Amino acid sequence: MRSVLGKIYAYKALDDLILIYPLYAVMFVDHGVSPSQLALLFAVWSAVGLALEVPSGILADHLSRKHLLAAGQLIRAAGYACWLLFPSFWGYLAGFVLWGIKGALQSGTFEALVYDELDRRGAADDYAKVIGRARASGIVAILMAMLAASGVHRLGGYELLMVLSVAAVIAAAVVALALPSAPRAQSTGEVDYLAHLKQALGEALSTVAILRPMLVVVTLWTLGGSLDEFWGIYGEEAGLSRDAIPIYYAATYATSALAAALAYRLSGAPAAALYGVVILAGGLLIAAADMMSPAGMLLLAVFAGLVKLIDINFETRMQHAISTERRATIASLAGFLWTVGSIGLYLAFGQIAERWSYGAAFMTFGVVMVLSGAAFLFSRAFRRI
Structure with a gap:
C-alpha cells in the first residue's frame, strides 16, 4: 500500500512541478x-477544457485511466515543446490547445x-485523506517550482525553464504508467455531464439556499x-x-494556502x-492597480489570501445546502459557470489592457469586485446566507 501511495503522491507533485508557470x-509578452x-490564449485554454469535458469522461470510463493520464502528460509535453520551438502567438496557441486537452x-x-x-x-474510507495529501504534495511542488524558477531563469532563461x-x-x-489499474468501482461521473448540469441547474434555481451562495462562489472564483x-x-x-517575479508569485500563492488553512x-x-x-479585497486590487509597483504586488498577495478565505466559507455554506445525491451535479454547475465566467473575464481584460493599459484592466476588475461585494451586502436576500 505504501508503494502505491508513494506513486500517487509523486504523480501529483510532478504534475504541478512546472517551473515556467x-x-x-511574461515570456509571451517578451x-x-x-x-x-x-x-x-487564456480564453482558448479554458474553452478547450470545457468543450472536451464530456468526451474525456466517456474515454475515462472505457479506457485505462492510467494510460489516459500518461497520454495527457505527453500531450502537455508536446504543447510545451511548441512554446519552446515556436515562440510566437501561434506556437503558444497550439501549446494551450494541447494543454487544454490534457486538462480534459x-x-x-x-x-x-x-x-x-x-x-x-x-x-475507500481513506479516500479523503489520500486525495488531500496528494493535493498537498501538488501545492508543495508548485511553491518549490516558483522558488526555483528565479534561479533557473538566471542560469538559462526561459529556454531552461521550458526544458x-x-x-x-x-x-x-x-x-502514471506505474500506477495500478484497479477495476472500476466508481465512474468519473462525466459520461452524463450535460444531463448532470441540467439536473443541477434545476435544483439550484429552485433552491435559493443553494443558488445564493453558489452565485457568490462563482463570482469570487471568476x-x-x-x-x-x-x-x-x-x-x-x-x-x-x-x-524576482516568481518570488512574489510564491508569496501570493503562500497567502492563499495559509488562508485556506485558516478559513474554517x-x-x-x-x-x-x-x-x-x-x-x-476589491479595494486592495484597486490600490495595487493604482500603484503598479513592487509594493502593490504585496497587496495582491493579501488580496489573494482574502479571496481564498471568503470563497471557502461560501462554498462550505453552498455544500451544506445541497442534498447528498445532488452534490456532484451542483459542483459541476458551479465549475461550469466559473469556466464560462473566466473566458469572459479573460477577453474583457485583454480588450481593456489593449485599449488603455494593464493597470486599467486590474483597476476595472477591482471596481467590479467592490461593486459585487456591495451588491451582495445591501441585498436582503444575500445577507441571509
Missing part, C-alpha cells in the same frame, strides 16, 4: 504577444483511479481565481526583474461581514 505570461492576444483527459480521471484502487484494497518543465511532465507520464494568471504581468509592469475559523461569521471582506 510563474513566468509564462515574445511580442499583445494584451488581447494574451487574453485570447485528467479531469476526474486521477481522482477516480485513486478511489478505485483504495476500494479494491478495502480502504525542465517538459522533463517534469514526461516524468509524470512515466509515474474575479479572484482567474485574475491570478495575470500576476506575472503585474510584476513585469511594476518593474520587477524576471528573477470564519465558518460562523455573518454573511454581511464576509461581504465586507469582498469589498476590502
